[in-house]
Every structure is written in structure tokens, then in C-alpha cells.
Amino acid sequence: MDAQLPVRTMDDFRDVVYNFRLSRVLATALDLDIFTHMGQRFWTPKALAGRLTASERGVEIILRNLETTGLLKRRGASYGVEKLGRTYLNRNSPAYQGAYLDLVHRQWEDWAHLTDSVRTGKPIEDDGPDDPDYRRSFTWAMHQRSIRPAKQVAAQLDLNNAQTLLDVGGGPGTYALEFLKHNSTLRAGIWDRQPALEVAQEIAKPLRHGKRLSYYPGDLFDNSVPGKFDVMWVSNVLHIFSPAENKTLFKKLKRALNPGGRILIQDTFLMNRPGCDALETNLFAVTMLLFTPTGNTYSAQDVQQWLKTTGLKKTRCLQLKKGTGDWDGVIVEGRV
Numbered sequence: 556m557d558a559q560l561p562v563r564t565m566d567d568f569r570d571v572v573y574n575f576r577l578s579r580v581l582a583t584a585l586d587l588d589i590f591t592h593m594g595q596r597f598w599t600p601k602a603l604a605g606r607l608t609a610s611e612r613g614v615e616i617i618l619r620n621l622e623t624t625g626l627l628k629r630r631g632a633s634y635g636v637e638k639l640g641r642t643y644l645n646r647n648s649p650a651y652q653g654a655y656l657d658l659v660h661r662q663w664e665d666w667a668h669l670t671d672s673v674r675t676g677k678p679i680e681d682d683g684p685d686d687p688d689y690r691r692s693f694t695w696a697m698h699q700r701s702i703r704p705a706k707q708v709a710a711q712l713d714l715n716n717a718q719t720l721l722d723v724g725g726g727p728g729t730y731a732l733e734f735l736k737h738n739s740t741l742r743a744g745i746w747d748r749q750p751a752l753e754v755a756q757e758i759a760k761p762l763r764h765g766k767r768l769s770y771y772p773g774d775l776f777d778n779s780v781p782g783k784f785d786v787m788w789v790s791n792v793l794h795i796f797s798p799a800e801n802k803t804l805f806k807k808l809k810r811a812l813n814p815g816g817r818i819l820i821q822d823t824f825l826m827n828r829p830g831c832d833a834l835e836t837n838l839f840a841v842t843m844l845l846f847t848p849t850g851n852t853y854s855a856q857d858v859q860q861w862l863k864t865t866g867l868k869k870t871r872c873l874q875l876k877k878g879t880g881d882w883d884g885v886i887v888e889g890r891v
């Protein structure tokens with residue numbers, strides 16, 4: 556996403572406001588499971604309408620719009636699916652990202668309630684006790700979104716001096732597993748809720764390096780850190796909580812660091828400098844407003860300051876190679 560999206564003229568304003576149209580077209584394509592139904596074949600609107608039990612007029616208009624996005628290609632009066640739709644968006648493909656698609660798709664309705672959340676400062680629904688089925692599906696979605704960046708991060712992050720790593724709020728363990736793959740003597744643990752760990756176990760089971768992974772069920776705030784570690788890896792967790800909660804968590808983690816250990820924090824940071832993705836980071840804060848009681852997005856400088864107040868005096872920002880890693884490829888490090 557572009558770092559800046561200036562709205563200075565009515566034309567700019569219209570473009571931004573109307574961006575929802577394309578997003579709605581994609582949401583409808585997912586509702587109809589168009590990419591799965593189309594598979595590898597070419598379809599006329601009439602034949603596809605028959606298959607989807609939908610109107611020929613509606614299907615023809617949606618197909619035409621999907622073609623303009625590049626998701627479909629046209630041959631005469633027929634349409635076929637391009638690579639993205641044949642892989643990540645097709646239920647019958649091994650690369651299908653179903654859990655992640657469900658997660659983003661569900662948000663379509665949720666964002667319509669943003670004004671309520673802005674008025675109250677509260678999430679749109681208070682889901683009470685965490686539903687294990689939802690938690691498992693969310694964890695699969697996290698795995699699907701994190702596989703690519705995890706490989707890139709693990710290839711660049713130097714963990715040579717570490718024997719042990721705790722993946723704090725590690726969910727599916729996507730990052731922990733990549734770190735294990737790249738560091739043959741490392742042992743890692745995931746600290747998260749039980750339903751998330753069940754997904755992590757399923758993912759790690761067929762993997763050789765998965766044997767060096769341990770599972771610590773628990774709550775980051777209600778329970779103690781499960782042991783002492785050389786590295787605390789905190790990826791995409793910070794944005795769920797308030798500054799005060801994050802400082803509390805950092806204090807806990809710092810006490811559980813082995814001598815010479817470090818905390819590494821990955822998230823979508825406001826970098827307060829040009830070229831960084833403020834637009835995405837600010838929009839992600841909206842997601843946190845809609846779905847969490849206290850979450851937000853923060854600047855890397857704020858996070859370094861919080862680390863310092865917990866006694867981690869040596870802090871810095873690690874920048875991965877341009878275009879690699881999660882978000883903007885920035886990782887904040889704090890050492891004793």
C-alpha cells in the first residue's frame with residue numbers, strides 16, 4: 556500500500572471513498588466461491604451462472620470486474636482464472652488460504668460498525684470467553700499470512716549466540732519453526748493459549764525441526780513466563796494491547812531473560828520518517844479499535860522507550876532487506 560494517499564481534491568476524495576466498490580466485488584467473489592467453481596476451465600457468464608445458481612447478468616458484471624483486477628483473464632466470451640485465483644483462492648488447491656480469507660472476509664460487515672467503535676472506544680462485540688473454534692481458525696489464518704515473511708525474517712536474523720527462544724504469543728509457531736530450521740542447535744517454545752498450540756502442534760508434527768519445539772499453554776498476563784530464555788520473540792502481539800499492558804509484559808519477559816539475552820519485537824510500526832507505511836499502520840490501528848479493547852499501533856521510538864523503562868538499556872531498530880519481512884521489515888531489539 557502507498558505510504559501516503561493525499562485527499563486534496565474532490566476527485567481524490569471520490570477515488571478513496573469509492574475504493575470500497577472493488578473490495579465489495581472481491582468479497583462477493585469469495586461469497587460465491589467463484590475461483591473454486593471456475594477451477595482450471597474457461598466459462599461463459601451463462602454457464603458459470605448456471606453452476607453458481609446466480610443471475611447471468613450479475614455474474615457477467617462481476618466477471619468483467621474481476622478481469623480488470625487481473626484475477627481473471629478473458630478469451631472471447633469466456634473467462635479463466637489467473638494463477639493467484641487458481642492457488643491461494645481455490646478451495647481445491649493445496650495452497651488455499653481459506654482461514655486467512657475467512658478472517659479478512661468477515662471484516663467486511665464489521666467495518667460498517669466503525670462509527671459505533673469510535674463513539675464508544677470499544678470493540679464492536681465483546682466476545683466474552685474466547686471460543687476455541689474461532690481461536691483455531693484465527694491461528695490457521697495467522698500461519699497462512701506469516702509463512703512468507705517468517706522465511707525471510709529467519710534467513711536474515713542472526714540467532715547464532717542463542718540456545719533458547721520463546722515465541723511469545725507465537726500462535727501457530729510459524730516464526731519459531733523457521734528459526735529452528737535455520738539454527739540447528741536452537742530450541743524454541745511457543746507460549747500461547749491452548750487452542751492456538753493445538754494448531755501449532757499439527758503444523759510442527761511432520762517437520763524434523765519441529766521436534767525441537769515445546770508448547771507452553773497459558774495467558775501472557777495471568778501466568779508466569781514458562782522458564783528462562785536467551786531470546787524473547789514478540790511478533791504481532793504488541794498491537795493487541797495498550798502501552799501500559801505492553802510495559803507490564805516487557806517487564807515480565809525481561810525478568811525471564813538469560814544473561815546477555817534480548818527481546819525482539821516485530822510489528823507494524825509508525826516510523827515517523829518518509830517511505831514508511833503509515834497508511835497501513837494507521838489502518839491497522841482501526842482494526843484494533845474494532846476488535847480489541849485496548850489495542851493500537853505504535854511508533855518504533857515509543858517501543859524502544861518502553862523497553863528502556865523496563866531496564867533494557869541497549870535498544871535499536873533492525874531493518875531487514877527492502878521488501879522483505881513482515882510489514883516494513885523493522886524489528887525492535889532490547890538488550891540488558
Ligand SMILES: C[S@@+](CC[C@H](N)C(=O)[O-])C[C@H]1O[C@@H](n2cnc3c(N)ncnc32)[C@H](O)[C@@H]1O
Nearest residue numbers: 697701724725726747748751773774775790791
Ligand atoms: C496476531 S497473532 C500473532 C501470531 C504470531 N506471533 C505471528 O506473528 O504470526 C497474536 C497471538 O497472540 C496470542 N495472544 C493474544 N493475547 C494473548 C494472551 N493474553 N495470552 C496468550 N496469548 C495471547 C493469540 O492467541 C495469537 O496467537
